[in-house]
Every structure is written in structure tokens, then in C-alpha cells.
Amino acid sequence: MRLPTRVLMADLTSRRFTVEDRADLFQYYIGGAGVAISLLNEYCPKGADPLGSDNPIVFAVGPLVGLYPLASKTVAMFKSPLTGNLGESHAGGRSAVAIRSAGYGAIVIRGASASPVYLSIGDKGVQFRDASGIWGIASSVTTGRIIRELETGAGTRTIMRIGGAGERLVRYASVITETYRHFGRLGLGAVFGSKKLKAITISGDHAFEVSDRRLYRETYDDIYRRAVESPVMKKYHDIGTASNIMPLNLQKGLPTMNLKTTTSPEAENISGEKLAENYLGRRVACAHCPVACIHIAALREPYEKEPYFYKTTMIPYDYELIYALGSMLGVFDEKAMLHLIDDVEIWGLDAMSTGVVLSWATEAMEKGLIGQNDTLGLSFKWGDEPTYAKAVEYIVKQPNEFYTALARGVDHASKRYGGEDYALAFGGNEMPGYHTGPVSHVGYLTGSRHSHLDAAGYSIDQAALKDKLPDPKAAAAKLLKEEAWRQILSSLVVCFFARGIYDKDTVAKSLETAGHKVAPEALDDKGMEILREKNRFKEREGFKASELRIPGRVFETASPLGKIDEKYLRESVEEFYRLLYA
């Protein structure tokens, strides 16, 4: 069989599974995001409680996975407990190749277990394993270590798991895979937790046929050569995404201290260059990716009370983590920042949401909206990492009303305590680390995930530093075109870092060898259709573009392109949705 069209359906309530051939879906929607949104539409009833047994978890991979370099991602879809509508998150690690090697194109998990469970998935289906002995383990790292010893498949398996944040239903809890990759955004970890699902391990040994062996090898060599020779790929390999810190700080587009400002003289301490020079301990890659963008710091520190006794902690860092847990919180001491990243990783929280929630709390405290009676005695101050670390623990454990509110996200917390003008979320999802100009914000508002990855609005802003800023309507058209195309990439499923390599012809050619014939010019329409499906799901669950809240802070703090005009944003957002359904 060529295309990965089998869908594994696992029900946690009845502890049964079935396998269905859904060639119908894969033929039309390719795989990944396209298939995932169809399955979500099919299995998520309207108005489902995101933390109820009705909410399905969908994982989907695509026809290029396991065949071509950089086709390394799995798309997860679910109803988000953070935004109440579309939850979509992508992760690499070994997840994608593992799912396809186990013989599946997608996995749908439904129902909820009465007692803690973990799933062991292979080509013979699902083993429902008792997880009562590992439930309550707060560390996502420890959970991974235990399952690694319990299960087979070393080298090719994926181990997806949650930490304490997922168990405690923090609305922005993540699912961690292979220690350093995440289904980070929009709360998949809480959906796992609500189903008493601690982990999933998947492995298999299937081979994938191609339609034309010679053409396959030729196409492979062409993609491989371009991947290893590309300067963009070199950037991700050398310093990694953290190489963006210095340019953004220089352009004054690096959100700092809850976006009160966009630059800091101390930013160099937490720059990719400094971290590489002093801490970079290892680079690792997702399966089938020559780039190895995953940068891991080795932090060697003494135990305080015992001389000559050291521990070395391996802590992953990326641009968004440095923004959210560094500049946004004024934590410019690199060791302190690495500690905070480590804490957030271990508990299994989304780093971006956590940083934005805490930066709002710090400003709310400055302004007297919250006091130490709310924070259980903590006094939030920019740069005070030990206090933030304690707050992270409280967000997970939710010992009082205040931390319970923080665990629901910054939108919710600011509705309860005030300070909505500087509660930096878009569509309920906390802001990414680019205050580059108006188009980045139009992207956060209109993107189906409210993420910078939806359509890369920041790159349009950055181009406007040298050229002219497009008018609001032209900006909307550009964003829409990019986001529609990204639906194709995330249906294959190719890492967005490889978007320069997988142009339309390359996509069509590689798909053909994978057994999926499609004309290059038909891809645009398909991408747009997938994007519409995603937006229809959002609207079905109550999303209204006209009611999008834009935090006033966005207009107060100048971007590299000057102050942002609210009218520009509103006009562009309106145009985006007009074009989407045109």
C-alpha cells in the first residue's frame, strides 16, 4: 500500500480499538492538517466540552513522511481548552515516522478513561496499559524515562507524555515528545489529562512503497542537496532559532517586560550567539531532518552545600522560549532563564503562554490590581526568576483562586482581575515573540491557530523595513495566500523551516512518487479549502472575527515600523475573512 490511509480509532472509555481505511479522506485532503480537520469535524460534536470525553484527539501524518527529508511533523487536532475552538499543534521528534511505520496515517483517540492509562501502539493496534503507578509524577522527563524502560521500539519509537500541568488541566499544558519536542500550544496536555491519558508510545516497522523507484531517488537527492546547501537551513543548524534575538532587539521588535518596551541593552546575554558560545552542549534532530535545529544547553552547576559535587542539566532553548521566559519577564540572566525554561519543560507547560501569563501578572501587581494575598505572598518583579519558578509551580497546583485563574490563560485572568489592555492574547491564545509591525498582529488575529506560524506576518513587516508596507487589504491578501499554502505543507507533513525547499513543483513531484497525483496548480485551491474547513470549525464553536479583542498595549508600544494603527488592523482583519470565503 502506498498512501498512509489507515486510521486507528482508539476508545478510552471502552478500551477497544478499530482500524478503518479512509482512502476517501487521504485522496482528497492529502494527510496531516487536511485529514485532521476532517476527522475533527467528524468526531467532535458541536459544543463539546474540551475537557470532556466527547473531545477527540486526532493525530495525522502525511504521504511524504518517512519518504523525504524534513517531512518530519505530526499534526494534532482537538478542541482547545484554552480558546474553546480549534486546537491545532504540530510536533516532530520521532512522532511522524513512528506513526507511519506503525502502519497508520492518522490516530483518533476518543472517550475518557476512568483510571490512569497509557497507550502502546503498534501495527497490531493498541494496548491499553495501566498508568496508575505513574499518574501523579509531575515531571514529563521522568515519565518518559519510565516508559522507555517499559516498552520496546528503542530508536524508532515516539513517547508522547504529559507532566503535572496536563494532569492538573492547565489550559495551556503541552504534550512532550522525545524530551525536547512539543505539541506545545493550545492545551493538548490538558486534553490528555482530562482523559487520564498519561502517555502514548508508538512504533512499527512498515516499509513504504513508492510509485517509481528511480524518480523517487532522484527527487530525494534533489531535496536533500538543497536542504544541506541552503543558507536558511545553515542558520537553523548553527545558532538555531535563537539567532533571531539580536536582530529583533536591534530593530526594536523584541517584546520585553510585557511589551512595555521592545528592546533591552541586556538582550545580548540571552542571545543565540552567547548561549552557543557558553552553553551549547548538543544539537539534535527530528527523524529524517539533516538540519538538527534543536539546541540544548548544558548547564553545569554545583550543589550548594557539597563541594566538588556538580550536576549538568540539558536544557533546550529556542527563540520563542527565550522571548517568553527571558525578555518578556525581564529575565536577562542567562542561567536564571535556562532554569525557568527547565522548570516549564518539566511541568509540561506551553512556554509562550506561561511567559505571557506571568508578564501580565507582574504588571498587574505593579499597578495594584493584584496583591500578595492573591499571590500567596509572592512578589512578582521583572527578572526575579526564583519567584517566577514558584509561580509556575502554583499555576500547575492551583492552590487558590488567583492561580486557578492564571491556569486558564491570560484572557481569563484579565477578565477576572482587570488589566485587559495589557493581557497579550489573540483569540484567547497568548502572543508570540514578534512585535515587528502591524502585519504580525493581523496574522495573530486571523491565523487559524493565532500563531506566528500561521502566515509569518512578521516577515512582511520585516520586508517593509526596507520597502513599503502593503496597505491593509494587500497585507490581508498576502497573509491569506501564505496561510493557505501552509495548509499544504502541514498536510504532507513538512516542517515549515523547509518551506523554501518544498516549492509547488517539488511538492507535486514528491507527492507523485508517494502515490498521490495532483497538479501543482491545484494545490492552492486545496490549501484554501483546508483553511476554510478549519475556520468553519472555529465558527461552529463560537469564534467571531468581529469580536476579536486587541490589547491596547499593541498600539501604545511602537514597533520597528512605528506605532501601530488600530484602523489598519481592523480593516486588514475584515478583508482577510472576506477573501477567505470569497
Add this chain to the structure above:
Amino acid sequence: MTRLTVVDADRCVGCQLCMFACNRRFGEGGLAKSAIRVRSAGGFERGFVVVACRACPDPPCMKVCPVDALESRKGGGVVLKAGKCIGCHRCAEACPMHAIFWDDEANKPDICVHCGYCVNYCPHEVLAMKEVEQL
């Protein structure tokens, strides 16, 4: 004769391109028939182990084959005569490196032939083809 050599496993990023390359020799995607394997050394934080045939001059796998399906390869290692193989797994059990893998579908061992194809796809200089050096 050269053989596949793991020159520096510390440079390995775990991308597994070598594994995919090995499998691609059979004109397929995936990893089912790969005769080289990369796994973490107990979690990604600890780095990677590259498991590959070292082309023993006196191969233990060959000695235990009950049907003489493994023949000595010039320059070390073995060549599988698949027609003779009865799929008994003894060769895989005898390899101290655990470098003989199993093709469940065919019920035959996957054994490195030291062709060097994987080396072409290692972007991080972990693998090379080198002459066998004797101590």
C-alpha cells in the same frame, strides 16, 4: 577493501538519514530493511549510539550459521546467501554489537554490505568508508 566506520558518534544528531538511506537501496521509504540503526543513549539528552556492522575479520555470526548462508566478505564481515538462509536468528543473537537486524516480512537478517551508500547522506561526518585497521 574499505568498510563502514563510525568515526565520531558524538557528532551524531540522531537524524537517522543513514537509516533511511540504507532502506532506500531497496527502492522503498521507511526503515524496515535498514542495516544500520541510531538510537539515543538512554534519552536524547545523552546523545546517540550508532549501531553498525564493524566487518569483523573473524565474524561470530558466520560461525553460528547452521546452513552456511553467511560467507566471508573480502575485507571483513559477511555476505548473506539469502537462498540458503532458514531464518533461525542465530546470527543476530551471536553479534555482540547487535548489528544484525531482522526483516520480519522476509524472515531474513538485514546485514550491512559495506556499500557506503549511507555515508553519502550523513551531513554531520559521523560515518565514513575506511580501510580496516588492525591493532
